[in-house]
Amino acid sequence: MRLEGRLFxxxxxxxxxxxxxxxxxxxxxxxxxxxxxxRTILVVLMDQAPDSIVSPAIGTDVVAGDVLFTQx
Numbered sequence: 001m002r003l004e005g006r007l008f009x010x011x012x013x014x015x016x017x018x019x020x021x022x023x024x025x026x027x028x029x030x031x032x033x034x035x036x037x038x039r040t041i042l043v044v045l046m047d048q049a050p051d052s053i054v055s056p057a058i059g060t061d062v063v064a065g066d067v068l069f070t071q072x
Contacts, residue, residue, distance in 0.1 A: 007031045020067065045069055 012024040029039045045053055048071070057068045 003032070021065070043068060 007027055009026040010024070011026055012018050012022065018024060027041075032039055052072055054070050054072055055068060056070070057066060062068065
């Protein structure tokens, strides 16, 4: 089963400036019922200078409200 964007609600528009704590996407992991489907979510940060972003979250499990990125 491919989700093709279903089950996700986009809360921020493309180009919208957001601040820490602003929800940008919402989804319910329990809605993915295929046991063979990984519930890992990839977060990609673009348009930043190389090595200007630090992430304490790389390689960890996170919960709502955790800081994903900081800028040096």
